[in-house]
Amino acid sequence: MGLEIMDEVRRDYTYNLVRRGKREDGRDFQDYREIKVEKGIIKRAEGSARVKIGNTEVLVGVKLEPGEPFPDSPDKGVIITNAELVPLASPEFEPGPPNEDSVQLARVVDRGIRGSEAIDLSKLCIEEGEKVWIVFIDIHVLDNDGNLVDAAALGAIASLLDIHIPAERYGLSGKGEDMIPMQDKPVAVTMVDIGGEILVDPNYNEERAAVSGLTVISNTDGTLSGIQKYGREGLEEDKVSEMVDIGIEKADELRRKFL
């Protein structure tokens, strides 16, 4: 009960700040926290990246293994995205099977990469109908101070760039591409609505104070490759349009800086 009251006080505080045009960390509404992307930090993974957005920290690792293609796309590689909200990252996370938050996180990141056709899956075929490369994108959350989606999506695409396919390890040297063939760089931008204001890159407290939010994933040419709305309240149609515009613009900034 005590915690619930603190939670409510905290939410009111965040809300009232926003109503006065401010954020608790002094950012403008459309500013990200400081972002750091560090690539290639896990030696055992084919690709990896640690992304920090403020205090939020996510580690993404990409592994490749040969495996069976899906029956409906026998000549295409496969992407499998998974997210673990491990209990080390937040007092709210519990061990156990994936819950709806981790499933959603993985699926939204996956959708962005798939929708943009960031990976040319047709070039990841080893033997049609028999063997293709399976690209495992594993998102490991280390510290949750809000906006896991943008950190995970950025980590995923950063990890995927410049990946050598481990053909040798599986006795498949000389078959197909040396590198994962990348065609685009989708970037996710998440916003929340607090008291009618749009806040980009919500931190944990802002996420808690918000009643709705939107992730917009867009590509190098400004097209959209994924959208997801969150929250227990609706968003006006014109607000959604505005968020999509902001999302495309911010994604372009992030792409130039970090990818």
Place this chain on the structure above:
Amino acid sequence: MKEEGIELIKDGKRLDGRGFDELRPIKIEVGVLKRADGSCYFELGDNKVIAAVYGPREMHPRHAQDAKMAVLKYRYNMAPFSVDERKRPGPDRRSVEISKVSREALEPVIIKEFYPKTEIDVYVEILQSDAGTRTAGINAASIALADAGIPMKDLVSSVAVGKIDGEVVLDLNAVEDNYGEADMPIAMIARRNTITALQMDGRMTKDEFEKGLKLAMNACQQIYELQRTALIERYSEM
């Protein structure tokens, strides 16, 4: 985005003869289950879904109760025979995500504060699937909630739009979904132009997105009228 090589639009018409802004036929029956507090059977073209509502009822486990309001739960479930290739029974990642998004689509209209410490359960079963099942489920659930007498501010209506052969069209069927370039399910409170669920996958421009949003808004108005009529008919019979 998925596969190439099928012509989805011929002479300005879609394979099933529909125009770009045309919904599939909709059929609604209210109060179809005896044991449930509220229920609805909903057909959207070849989609057949049924929604049941139980509650408000005491929430278990008790530590999950909310002292101030009811907790809404939503379970989207596909029958194993509802798709071409048998679906393994039970929840998978897709259905977990759809359940969450659908619950959030309905939450804005439900006055949960009336029933603290309780839960309201919405169960949606997909009996036959032809793309757009989550939207059919939300439409059915919205009616079932009203049928259960849950206090609501409004109804929620839902439809998908997408892109096929470069055109933005309303309410994709399974073939269009499989061979199309983008899919965007939307739920909204039609009378207020408020969006309560929005997802997009595939690839489309901002202009196409806006066009899709307009198509969906119009369609949701139509669906809203059908939902409303179905409820009125049901209760004028009694």
